Amino acid sequence: MLYRESGQFKTSYPADQAIFPIRQDRIALSLLLIAAFIVVPLVADEYWLGSILTPLLVLSLAAIGLNILTGYAGQLSLGTAGFMAVGAFAAYNLNLRLPELPLIVDFLLAGVCAAAVGMVFGLPSLRIKGFYLAVATLAAQFFIEWVFTHVGWFTNYSSSGVISAPPMTVFGLSVDTAVEKYLLTLVMVAVLALAAKNMVRSRIGRSWMAVRDRDVSAEVIGIPLLKTKLSAFGISSFYCGVAGALWTYCYLGTVEPAAFDLARSFQVLFMIIIGGVGSILGSFLGAGFIVLLPILLNNIAAMIGHGTLQADTMANLEHIIFGGLIIFFLIVEPHGLARLWQIAKEKLRLWPFPY
Amino acid sequence: MSGSSHSKVIGDVILKCDNISLSFGGVRALTNISIDVREHEVLAIIGPNGAGKSSMLNVINGVYHPQQGTVTYRGETRRAMKPHETAQHGIARTFQNIALFKGMSVLDNIMTGRYTKMKRNFLWQALYVGPNLKEEIEHREVCERVIDFLQIENIRKTPVGRLPYGLQKRVELGRALAAEPQLLLLDEPMAGMNVEEKEDMCRFILDVNDEFGTTIVLIEHDMGVVMAISDRVAVLDYGKKIADGPPEEVRANKDVIDAYLGVAH
Numbered sequence: 006m007l008y009r010e011s012g013q014f015k016t017s018y019p020a021d022q023a024i025f026p027i028r029q030d031r032i033a034l035s036l037l038l039i040a041a042f043i044v045v046p047l048v049a050d051e052y053w054l055g056s057i058l059t060p061l062l063v064l065s066l067a068a069i070g071l072n073i074l075t076g077y078a079g080q081l082s083l084g085t086a087g088f089m090a091v092g093a094f095a096a097y098n099l100n101l102r103l104p105e106l107p108l109i110v111d112f113l114l115a116g117v118c119a120a121a122v123g124m125v126f127g128l129p130s131l132r133i134k135g136f137y138l139a140v141a142t143l144a145a146q147f148f149i150e151w152v153f154t155h156v157g158w159f160t161n162y163s164s165s166g167v168i169s170a171p172p173m174t175v176f177g178l179s180v181d182t183a184v185e186k187y188l189l190t191l192v193m194v195a196v197l198a199l200a201a202k203n204m205v206r207s208r209i210g211r212s213w214m215a216v217r218d219r220d221v222s223a224e225v226i227g228i229p230l231l232k233t234k235l236s237a238f239g240i241s242s243f244y245c246g247v248a249g250a251l252w253t254y255c256y257l258g259t260v261e262p263a264a265f266d267l268a269r270s271f272q273v274l275f276m277i278i279i280g281g282v283g284s285i286l287g288s289f290l291g292a293g294f295i296v297l298l299p300i301l302l303n304n305i306a307a308m309i310g311h312g313t314l315q316a317d318t319m320a321n322l323e324h325i326i327f328g329g330l331i332i333f334f335l336i337v338e339p340h341g342l343a344r345l346w347q348i349a350k351e352k353l354r355l356w357p358f359p360y
Numbered sequence: 361m362s363g364s365s366h367s368k369v370i371g372d373v374i375l376k377c378d379n380i381s382l383s384f385g386g387v388r389a390l391t392n393i394s395i396d397v398r399e400h401e402v403l404a405i406i407g408p409n410g411a412g413k414s415s416m417l418n419v420i421n422g423v424y425h426p427q428q429g430t431v432t433y434r435g436e437t438r439r440a441m442k443p444h445e446t447a448q449h450g451i452a453r454t455f456q457n458i459a460l461f462k463g464m465s466v467l468d469n470i471m472t473g474r475y476t477k478m479k480r481n482f483l484w485q486a487l488y489v490g491p492n493l494k495e496e497i498e499h500r501e502v503c504e505r506v507i508d509f510l511q512i513e514n515i516r517k518t519p520v521g522r523l524p525y526g527l528q529k530r531v532e533l534g535r536a537l538a539a540e541p542q543l544l545l546l547d548e549p550m551a552g553m554n555v556e557e558k559e560d561m562c563r564f565i566l567d568v569n570d571e572f573g574t575t576i577v578l579i580e581h582d583m584g585v586v587m588a589i590s591d592r593v594a595v596l597d598y599g600k601k602i603a604d605g606p607p608e609e610v611r612a613n614k615d616v617i618d619a620y621l622g623v624a625h
Contacts, residue, residue, distance in 0.1 A: 018497045018504075024488070200486035207485035207492060208478045211464070215472050218461035225421060226539065227447030227476035236482065283463065 008353040024202060041191055046184045055183035055256075061296045062187075062194045063251045068276040068288035069201050070244025075274070076283035077205055078237030079217025080130050081138055084123070084145035085245050085273045090265035091119040091149060092246025093253040094159045097168045101161055108175050112193065112250045119246020120239040122149070127238025131231045146267055153262040167261045170254040186255040193251060197244060202285045204240070213237050214283070279334060281343025290342040294334075302326055370591065371399030374575060375543060380419055380429035382412075382599075389415040390426065391599045397543070402569055402576045404590035404607075406583075408620050411596040413579045414456060417545045420577070421453050422446040433543075448476050452541035454532045456548045456579075462521040466531050469520055470506055473538030474499040506534045510564060526557040533564060544568065546578040550585055558582065562589055583621065587611065595620060 008029050015021040025031045049058065071085050096115035099106060106114070126145035130138055153159050160168050173180040173189075180189050204210050212233045215223035224230055253260045272295060280291020302323045314322075338345045375397040382390040390412045397403050405413045418424040420431060425440040432438075433449060452473070461469050478499060484492040507516055510530050515523060520531055529549060536544055549565065550558045566589055568574050580586050586593060586607065593610040595603040597619040603610050610616055617623060 018500045019493065022493070022496060022500065203488035204482060204486050207482075207488065207496065208475060208480070209482045209485050211468055211472045212475060214464050214468070215461050215475075218463050219459045221423070221443075222455060222459035222461075223472075224443040225423065225447060225453055226473055226535070227444045228472075229442070229444045240482065 008350060010354060022206075024206070038195070041195075042188070046188060051183045054187045057296065057300065059183070059187050059190050060252070060256050061292055062190045063248050063256055064273065064276065064296060065289045065292040066194045066197060066251065067245050067248035067273045068280065068292050069198060069285060070241045070248060071273050072277045072283065072285065072288045073201060073205070073213070073244065074237050074241035076277055076281075076287075077210060077217065078213035078234060078241075080127070080234060080237060081135060082142040082241070083139050083267070083270045083274065084126060084142035084149075086265040086267065086269035087146040087149035088119045088123050088242040088245035089249030089252060089269065090153055090262060091122045091242075092116055092249030093260055093265065094153055094168065095119065095246065096250035096254065097170070098159065098161075100171060108173050108180075108254075112247055112254075115250040116243040116246040119249065120243040123238045123242025123245070124235050127235050130234045130238065143267075146270055150262050150266060165261070167259055168253065169259045170257075173254060180255075190251050190255045193247065197247065198285060198289075201244070205285065209233075209236060209240075217283075275331075277341075279331060279341055281341030284341065284343035286346065287341050287343030290346070294342065298330065299323065299327055368400055368570065368573075370401045373397065374399045374434055375420065375577075376432040377416075377420065378430045378432065380416075380426045380431070382415055382419060382424055382426040388599050390419070392429075393596070393599070393601050394429075395594055395601065395604070397575060397577055398592075399575055400569070400573050401591040402565070402578065402589055404586045404593045405577065405579050405596060406581070406586055406593060406620065407596035410598075412599040413596055414547055415599075416596065417453060417547055417577065417579065420446075420543075421451050421545060444476075447539065450539075450542035451545065452536035452539045452543075453545035454529075454536050454547060454549060456551065458525070458528045458532055460520045460528055460532055460535070463519065465517050465519055466512060466523070466534075467500075467503065467507070467516045469531055470503045470534045470538045471499060473535040474502065476539065502540075503538050506537050509537070509567070510534050526553050529553065529557075529561065530564070533561075537568065540572075541574060543575045543577070546576060548579050548581065550580060550582055558585060565589060583611075 008027075010027045013026075013028055015026065020026070025034060045058065046054070067085060067089055070088070071082060074080050074082050092115040095118035096111050099111045099114055100108070122145075126142060129141045133141060154166060160166050175189060178185075180186055205213070212223070212228045213236075215226065215228055216230060216233050216237075220230060223233075249265065252264070257264065276291035276295050277288060278291070279294050280289070281287020306319045306323055334342065338348075373396045377393060377395045380390050380393045381388070393412070393416065395403075395405075395416070405416060407413050415424060419426050422441040422443045422445065430437050430439065433446075433451070461472065464472070478495055480492045480495050484490070507513055510533065512527065512530060512534065515527065520528055523531065533546070533549065546565070550561050553561065562585060565576060565578070569576055578590070590607055592605065593603070593607050594601060595610060595613075595616045597615075602615045602619060603613045605613075611621070
């Protein structure tokens with residue numbers, strides 16, 4: 006099927022402002038959603054659902070969160086994992102101390118807690134920019150990790166400093182198998198991704214991008230800088246917080262503060278750099294690249310290298326190829342996979358008569 | 361052609377700058393400057409480089425806060441007001457070196473100009489449909505009128521970074537116009553343009569002034585343009601005002617000729 010928009014005339018502003026104005030996009034997305042909601046749970050086995058797809062979705066959500074802050078509002082942050090940790094521990098404590106609250110409310114309130122913490126650590130952003138702000142958010146990362154390790158109240162004085170997710174029920178249905186956890190994650194991620202897409206194409210998204218591109222003229226237009234930056238920190242941290250809660254409840258089950266260390270922050274940052282800074286789609290593509298590619302390389306290595314090379318050489322080769330591919334993609338398109346996809350779409354619109 | 365060729369009524373003073381002094385460390389950018397701006401007029405501020413023209417605009421819209429003096433806008437006197445507050449009071453501006461949002465499309469840039477007029481909170485925006493969509497469409501219609509006015513319909517979805525310089529200047533004017541300002545500050549709107557682009561820009565400025573009654577303060581170096589479109593000219597030199605009056609009078613002023621215009625040899 007050709008990717009064409011010719012013949013699809015928009016006769017009203019609502020039609021022109023639609024989230025997916027091109028019919029082929031709508032069809033593709035519907036197919037993708039059907040696949041994710043119906044086909045995957047039927048086909049995929051426990052390993053794929055529980056160990057690959059669920060964490061992939063959760064990390065996509067965290068990447069969306071970071072993309073709102075770094076990609077759209079232009080505030081570089083290394084505190085992503087810290088805000089995820091706030092969400093995880095907040096969800097655990099809400100569940101523990103207010104058991105009457107439904108689980109989804111726990112998740113959302115956990116996001117709100119993370120948003121509050123994110124806004125506090127976002128305050129320096131009014132004065133400092135770029136790499137210096139990244140260092141300031143690094144403080145958030147270390148501080149939050151330290152608090153959850155050293156203040157016993159947050160882990161309910163567990164001797165090992167570990168929290169375990171209790172059995173989950175959503176609307177009276179118990180969620181304990183890999184399929185159910187996958188579906189719960191998928192619903193949360195789909196809804197929040199849609200909300201993020203809507204925000205970035207509305208007034209608040211435009212104000213974030215205005216602050217990112219030219220803060221002086223943004224302010225002259227009437228956009229209050231502090232409020233806009235804090236809203237970006239808050240909403241971004243909300244997403245990270247919900248991601249952290251899902252990471253604990255739907256993926257790991259048992260979690261310690263070290264699961265949300267600086268390496269995790271960097272992992273999410275790499276996802277948006279490779280996927281596309283300032284793109285919701287890019288958050289998913291980047292998460293897919295970082296999570297799936299090592300597994301793919303591993304499988305290829307196992308197929309062709311079995312018996313010919315030693316296991317440790319194989320493992321090193323995988324890392325080398327993975328690193329090489331990252332560099333390759335960054336050179337080919339510094340704006341990420343989402344930009345590559347956009348260029349492909351623009352070319353396809355004119356294909357096969359580009360002139 | 362003189363600026364008063366079209367019939368319009370110049371009203372009362374809407375902006376009054378009293379004894380403004382501004383310095384950066386030891387550098388005195390503005391010294392005791394008083395400028396009045398009357399409603400519906402086109403006021404040109406001219407002067408050599410470094411005379412303090414842009415600083416004056418920055419004082420008016422709150423980017424700089426003067427050490428001395430007051431700014432009275434619509435009867436309200438203020439010492440220090442943030443730029444986003446002056447925007448809410450109906451002052452818009454463009455910049456000397458284009459300050460568009462490079463990563464956004466022309467339409468989004470112009471829609472950003474509507475920021476202060478839009479009210480729905482982020483939860484409605486996350487939902488998008490319903491009241492938020494209604495609001496987006498309402499403001500889209502205003503922006504489309506601006507796009508239509510500036511004749512940039514064909515590039516509305518183009519990222520501004522890809523546009524040529526002249527069009528970027530026009531989009532920047534569009535972004536300021538989208539805010540429906542009462543006072544429009546233009547910092548060298550015609551710098552670096554060719555003759556045809558300058559003529560277009562002059563036409564737009566006069567049309568804005570005529571059709572919407574917008575008061576305009578502009579900085580410009582092209583004396584032909586200044587003489588043609590302004591109702592009044594103020595001349596700055598080394599942070600001091602050396603002349604203020606109708607274009608013909610200012611052109612004949614001895615001080616202005618010495619400081620800025622020079623003599624034809």
